[in-house]
Amino acid sequence: MKVEIAPEYGHFINGRFVAPQSGEHFExxxxxxxxxxxxxxxxSGADVDGAVVAARKxxxxxxxxxxxxxAGYLFRIARRIQERARELAVLETVDCGKPIRxxxxxxxxxxxxxxxxxxxxxxxxxWAFPGRSPEPLGVCAQVIPWNFPLLMAAWKIAPAIACxxxxxxxxxxxxxxxxLRLAEILQEVELPPxxxxxxxxxxxxxxALTEHADVDKVxxxxxxxxxxxxxxxxxxxxxxxxxxxGGKSPNIIFADAAIDQAVEGVVAGIFFNQxxxxxxxxxxxxxxxxxxxxxxxxxxxxxNLRLGDPLDKNTDVGAINSKRQLETIQRYLEIGAxxxxxxxDTNCPLPSRGYWCRPTLFTGVQPAATIAREEIFGPxxxxxxxxxxxxxxxxxxxxxxxxxxxxxTQKGSKALWMARQLKAGVVWCNTFNEFDAxxxxxxxxxSGFGREGGRAGLLAYLQ
Ligand code: NAD
Ligand code: MN
Numbered sequence: 078m079k080v081e082i083a084p085e086y087g088h089f090i091n092g093r094f095v096a097p098q099s100g101e102h103f104e105x106x107x108x109x110x111x112x113x114x115x116x117x118x119x120x121s122g123a124d125v126d127g128a129v130v131a132a133r134k135x136x137x138x139x140x141x142x143x144x145x146x147x148a149g150y151l152f153r154i155a156r157r158i159q160e161r162a163r164e165l166a167v168l169e170t171v172d173c174g175k176p177i178r179x180x181x182x183x184x185x186x187x188x189x190x191x192x193x194x195x196x197x198x199x200x201x202x203x204w205a206f207p208g209r210s211p212e213p214l215g216v217c218a219q220v221i222p223w224n225f226p227l228l229m230a231a232w233k234i235a236p237a238i239a240c241x242x243x244x245x246x247x248x249x250x251x252x253x254x255x256x257l258r259l260a261e262i263l264q265e266v267e268l269p270p271x272x273x274x275x276x277x278x279x280x281x282x283x284x285a286l287t288e289h290a291d292v293d294k295v296x297x298x299x300x301x302x303x304x305x306x307x308x309x310x311x312x313x314x315x316x317x318x319x320x321x322x323g324g325k326s327p328n329i330i331f332a333d334a335a336i337d338q339a340v341e342g343v344v345a346g347i348f349f350n351q352x353x354x355x356x357x358x359x360x361x362x363x364x365x366x367x368x369x370x371x372x373x374x375x376x377x378x379x380x381n382l383r384l385g386d387p388l389d390k391n392t393d394v395g396a397i398n399s400k401r402q403l404e405t406i407q408r409y410l411e412i413g414a415x416x417x418x419x420x421x422d423t424n425c426p427l428p429s430r431g432y433w434c435r436p437t438l439f440t441g442v443q444p445a446a447t448i449a450r451e452e453i454f455g456p457x458x459x460x461x462x463x464x465x466x467x468x469x470x471x472x473x474x475x476x477x478x479x480x481x482x483x484x485x486t487q488k489g490s491k492a493l494w495m496a497r498q499l500k501a502g503v504v505w506c507n508t509f510n511e512f513d514a515x516x517x518x519x520x521x522x523x524s525g526f527g528r529e530g531g532r533a534g535l536l537a538y539l540q
Contacts, residue, residue, distance in 0.1 A: 084116065251398055252398070
């Protein structure tokens, strides 16, 4: 499918595409080919201010709009996303580097589901929070990362506008194209101007937006480092804040697990989206008696992963999103080698252009090792062993993060006991990386606070 991409885009403010006030643009590239896809508006403080003013003005009417009417807009957005899903999936893949099979079968269905789910909440908020009158917060500044560009936009926008808030969204600088296409959909369904505004630009644009004085709520998904900076900047203001940050999630395999399934779960946990997933299962903890079996099966499975053209529907591992991210991953690969862990990679050929990283496994890693503690955000996994369930819990929780965890066992009582012990926002049992708009997602500890999805997610957008 051929997707039209304009050579240049403006910001989406007050229902219209407008040129940046500075006249400055920057390039968005295809990370699999290094080709320039389009030139995007570089958002300045003046652009941000224009968007916040539009959102403030729109809030007056949108917050008082009948709930059924708001629901109608969300339903129509969801339907249009379904109708344009093929085009959006291709665009996501060329801008981001992720395999088309994932953007088509995972990202896009979840994007539509998120709008449908929140459309259903609009006229049930009073029922969901009995005894309270559910009031929106006002203007929401939302900043998102590049790993699930359109899905993160949906996670942010849908609950905010369902609750009667208005939005200024800033997508990540390397992956703004699908958010701008979503803006076209908002025009098609005639969402009132100013309810959702989209400003493109880099971290400076994000800073101008999150520090704008007339913003009531900041919702950020990205690195823990930037999240802490935003929290500090919000502290002396009236702003409400939710943060979705990094992770170093454990995937725990007991000897009584269905081992082949568990190995598939490890692969899905760390190689989905090239491991550029905040909740990636990047630490695999394996019960000692099955350690060798799991590692051997994992290596065999890794050799079958097909790395290459993200638009090929047989591709399992696509391109790394940016040169910067590739360099970060490569730094960790060097650290891993010097930490004396054994290293295995798929040794597959890499395309000559673009940013690529072979799926890589480090075995026999000490819990104190840098690669066992720090988020790599790439297709790199490390394995460790444990002897008892108590030791598994102790090792799994020995991290500053707490976004997700996986448990593989055929014993229900053990799975439930583990779920209670693990300090993580999501615990998956005999599966990994499953998402649902009705299910709250979010972190413990330095993985952030606030939830997205379901009834708990609405609390982030109501007084
Ligand atoms: P990043 O924090 O540098 O960037 C994320 C977004 O924040 C981008 O839109 C960027 O332009 C913007 N930004 C950068 N500096 C800013 C500032 N000072 N003020 C306001 N906005 C600013 O992260 P990254 O390196 O691009 O993305 C990878 C990181 O994101 C990983 O560490 C990963 O764990 C995290 N992440 C977390 C989740 C989650 O749900 N918890 C999801 C995806 C990614
Ligand atoms: Mn891009």
